[in-house]
Amino acid sequence: MSKDNQLLEELTSREYEHGWTSDIEMESAPKGLNEDIIRFISAKKNEPDWLLQWRLKAYRTWTTMAEPKWPNVTYPAINYQDIIYYAAPKQKAKPKSLEDVDPELLKTFEKLGISLTEQKRLTGVAVDAVLDSVSVATTFKEKLAELGIIFCSFSEAVREHPELVKKYLGSVVPMNDNYFAALNSAVFSDGSFCYIPKGVRCPMELSTYFRINAANTGQFERTLIVADEGSYVSYLEGCTAPQRDENQLHAAVVEIYAMKDAHVKYSTVQNWYPGDKEGKGGIYNFVTKRALCAGENSKVSWTQVETGSAITWKYPSCVLKGDNSSGEFYSVAVTNNYQQADTGTKMIHIGRNTKSRIVSKGISAGHSQNSYRGQVHVLKRAENARNFSQCDSLLMGxxxxxxxxxxxxxxxxxxRVEHEATTSKIGEDQIFYCLQRGIDEESAVALIVNGYAKEVLNQLPMEFAVEAQKLLALTLEGSVG
Amino acid sequence: MNAASTNTELLEVLAGQASNQSNLRQEALRVFRQLGLPNNKTEEYKYTPITRVLQKELQLSNLFVTDGSTPAEEKWIIPVQDTYRVVLLNGYFVTDKSFLPSNVTVKPMLQAAEKLHGHIGRYADFKTDAFAAWNTAVWSDGLYLEIPEGIKLDKPLIIYYLHDSTKGQVKSVSRNMLIAGAGSEATIIEKWQSFGNNPVISNTLSEIVLHENAQVNHLVIQHDGLTHIQYLFNQFWQHTKSCLNSHVFTLEGAFIRNNTRVCLDGEHCESHLYGLYLLHNSTLADNHTVVDHRKPNSNSNELYKGILEDQAKGVFNGKIFVRPDAQKTNAFQSNRNILLSDKATINTKPQLEIWADDVKCSHGCTTGQLDEEAIFYLRSRGINHETARAMVLYAFASEVLETITDTSLRTYIDNLVSERLHKNF
Structure with a gap:
């Protein structure tokens, strides 16, 4: 056992790799939340009146709502008046091109390995980078525009494509959907907007990178993806945050609207700061993600690798409204130390011949609690609906x-609905088999865990799969159950 | 003839007039008032609108207790040879109709209660469920059974709950305590039968304790009229090396909520939970089960199957808890459903909560329809559609039926199921 303990020790003492902060001059709103703050945010962004009214309406709804208590997580009460709702890197003038962007900012994203400067064209990923609450740069815009694809920050979309934003904002996640969605609707500061026109297959992966930098701020971004008839897009999302002792709130909303024959693939590698090994600090990740398969034969698939956050509370869902539409959810959620995760999905079958598939793999180590919560709902007119769900849990320690x-x-x-779930630890016989063949215990565990999560990792785009595997190894190698 | 309109009014009607109460009853009444009746926001009753049904059915001024006359025996006796029996009429023990084994202690609960200080309510938690609190506060009578160490009951014991509602509505709250001593063995069956056309609201709570090496077979047969609104709570408490077989058969009734909870509070215990619900008309049957592993090295296995027709509604919630100490636990659970009509619905929620790492746990659940290929296979061999359908459904149900060890009991239940499925081969 001593070796196990030693390995566990090693695992728990591992440091968070993205814990540094950047020294960037920030401009922020005063602490607290009231209608004036919302007006302040809206004015800062030169928003049209309809959006301000929408925000205010969301705020008023929010004040009547209560924070949900049903998730299987515990945390001290959040003081919503003690959060800064708007923080943006100070810029003297609008950057015309990447050369005008604060070099400190670019350095930040370079440290994270994100090719904002479009140097690494080989990676072929278009990135929208969001620091604290504001989108700082979007790459490959011109190239995408040639195809009619709109990929820009949310505020830019509000300015340049108000008709699209007005039509689809809140169409999938209404402002009064839940407590955190309402909060987000009131104070969201930026995010990404993406529109793929009819019949276009997006030639590269689109990606958003979120980073919380400033202290005491909450991050409230909003992503809206609209896939028109017959289009295809693969979208990636990554996130990191500096190491701080106090908890920070991240309440985002992601909306995906898929029309007839459209196919959207959304992948997340979530690596927010999870808190230290005593469970101090870390991000509260309370996110609402939902896709509406509005048209026939549309398809949305969610893939997520969750390794960070002190508390994760999110359920990427699919509303399968169009006939023959399908939804997929692949997830690996790893919790360690005192992390808590309550995550899963909802598949709402409304249309005929709709299909959904859920594969969820939970891995818990240390003192963590990992919950899968999911709903498969087949409504009356959803003839021939089909669902298969599998959720497995692996316990270490x-x-x-x-x-x-x-x-x-x-x-x-x-x-036809099937659900199966298992819970177990890494089998001693499996470890023994590896040891016998000269693979040491640590590599054996990594091998088994990667094998266990493979079904999900296979769904990730290549660049992400590499990162995800590295992350898994980082958080878990060496821990033997 | 006013229906109880508000929740508070309804609650007070259920609570009744309280007089010279024990501390436990007073405490339970306080909890009942505090919890209030469940609504659609209450997670445990999310799909089971019991309060709405009670509000609709229960009338303030039309309650009937009992005039002491038991309906004729042939109307309620089940055709199983050679059994012991206990009869409760509208919630009260009827001594002269009961036929009891001599080597055990059997008493009406009302008489036994005084000596049971600290035992009643010790196993069945009433703090979280309003109906359990209601029962603990106002139970009228029931059965106290104690099987001494090493005694094996030679015949099954059937508890008949008779409800006579010919003269008015019946509100029947009964409470049992069954203690199986070390190394004892018993088969206990619970059966309900209503007479009359007025609604019956029944609440039955049993605390069943299995001491070391005890073996208990427990069967619930719910095959009562469409006026019966039923709440049933069976709390099993298992000590070291005990073995439990629990069966719940739900065939008929208006509105049924079953709580079956097993607590494995000893090592090397074994629990088998089986359930079969064949629902039609507008029956709602809700099975909530909890298997709570508290000590290491125990096994549990759960299988619930359902066939739903017409506008029937089925609810299943199976919880498995594995506490931090309960290493080397094996816990399995399966829930399978067939929907035969487009108006039938099923809400199922198998739930695992595990705090120990060296365990093997799994659950599975499926919802589907008749296997068309199986039907086709039978049709192609010259069997007509009705028979083929009955055969496939019977095969589905028989997985649960086969687990009844007593042959005459199995035949009895088998016949009920066959009749329902129009099986005549």
Whole structure:
């Protein structure tokens, strides 16, 4: 056992790699939240009146709502008046091109390995980088524009494509959807907007990179993806934050609107600062993500690798409204130390012949709690709906917990719904088999964990898969159950 | 004849007039008032609108207790040979109709209660469920059974809950305590039968304790009229090396909520939970099960199957808890459903909560329809559609039926199921 303990020790003492902060001059709103703050944010961004009214309406709704208590997580009460709702890197004038962007900013993103300067054209990824609340740069814009693809920051979209934003904002996640969505609707500061026109297959991966930098701020960004008929896009999202002792709130909203025959693939590698090994600090990640498969034959697939955050509370969902539409959810959620994750998905079958597939792999180590919470709902008119769900949990050490809360609601007798779940630890026989073949214990665990998560990792685009595998190894290698 | 309109009014009607109460009853009443009746926001009753049904059915001025006359035996006796029996009429123990084994202690709960200080309510938690609190506060009578060490009951014991609602509505709250001593063995069956056309609201709570090496087979047969609104709570408490087989058969009724909870509070225990619900008309049946592993090295296995027709509604919630100490636990759970009509619905939520790492746990659930290929196979061999359908459904149900060890009991339940499925081969 001593070796196990030693390995566990090693695992828990590992440091967060993205914990540094950047020294960038910031401009921020005063602490607290009230209608004036919302007006301040809106004015800062030169927003049209309809958007301000929308924000205010969301704020008023939010004040009537109560923070949800049902997730299987515990945390001290959040003081919403103690958060800075707007923080932006100070810029003297609008940057015309990347050369005008603050070099400190570029350095920040270079440190994160993100090619804002378009040097590494080989990677072929268009990036929209969001620091604290504001989008700082978007790359490959011209190239995408040739195809009619709009990929820009949210505020730019509000300025340049108000008709699109007005039409689709809140169409998938209404402002009063839940407590955090309402909060986001009121104070969201920026985010990414993406529109793929009819019949266009986006030639490169689109990517947003979120980073929280300033202290005491919350990050509230909003992503809106609209895929027109017959289009295809693969979208990546990554996130990191500096190491701080106090908890920071991240309440984002992602909306995906898929029309007839459209196909959207959304991948996340979430690596927010998870707090130190005593569970101090870290990001509260309370995110609402939802896709609407509005048209026939549309398809949305979510892939997520969750390694960070002190608390994760998110359920990327698919509303399968169009006939023959399909939704997929692949997830690996790793929790260590005192992290808590309550994550899963919702598949709402409304249209005929709709299909959904859920593969969720939870790994818990240390003192962490990892929950899967999912819903498969087949409505009355969803003839021939089909769902397959699998959620497996792997436990490492005897201080952690793994929980499953699947809700399966079927109202149509032609539906076929299957759900299976298992919980276990890494088998001693599996470790023994590896040892026998000269693979040391540490590599054996990495091998087994990667094998366990492979079904999900395979769904990630290549660049992300490499990062995800590295992350998995970082958080888990050497821990033997 | 006013229906109880508000929740508070309804609550007070259920609570009734309280007089010279024990501390426990007073405490439970306080909890009941504090919890209030569940609504659609109450997670445990999310799909089970029990308060709405009670509000609709229960009338303030039309309650009937009992005039002491038991309906004729042939109307309620089940055709199983050679059994012991206990009869409760509208929630009260009827001594002269009961036929009891001699080598055990059997008493009406009302008489036994005084000596059971600290035992009643010790196992079944009433702090979180309003209906359990209601039962603990106002139970009228029930059965106290204690099987001494090493005694094996030679015949099954059937508890008949009779409800006579010919003269008015019946509100029946009964409470049992069954203690199986070390190394004892028993088969206990619970069966309900209503008479009359007025609604019956029943609440039955049993605390069943299995001491070391005890073995208990427990069967619940719910095959009552469409006027019966039923809440049933069976709390099993298992000590070291005990073995439990629990069966719940739900065939008929208006509105049924079953709480089956097993607590494995000893090592090397074994629990098998089986359930079969065949629902039609507008019956709602809700099975909430909890298997709580508290000590290491125990096994549990759960299988619930359902066939739903017409506008029937099925709810299943299966929780498995594995506490930090309960290493080397094996816990399995499976829930399978067939929907036969487009108006039938099923809400299922299998739930695992695990705090120990050296365990093997799994759950699975499926919802589907008749296997068309199986039907086609049978049709191609000259079997007509109705028979083929019945055969496929019977095969589905028989996985649960086969687990009944007592042959005459199995035949009885098998017949009920066959009749329902129009099986005549």
């Amino acid at each position: 005897n201080k952690c917990g793994a929980h499953t809360f699947p809700y399966i609601d079927v109202e149509n007798n032609t539906a």
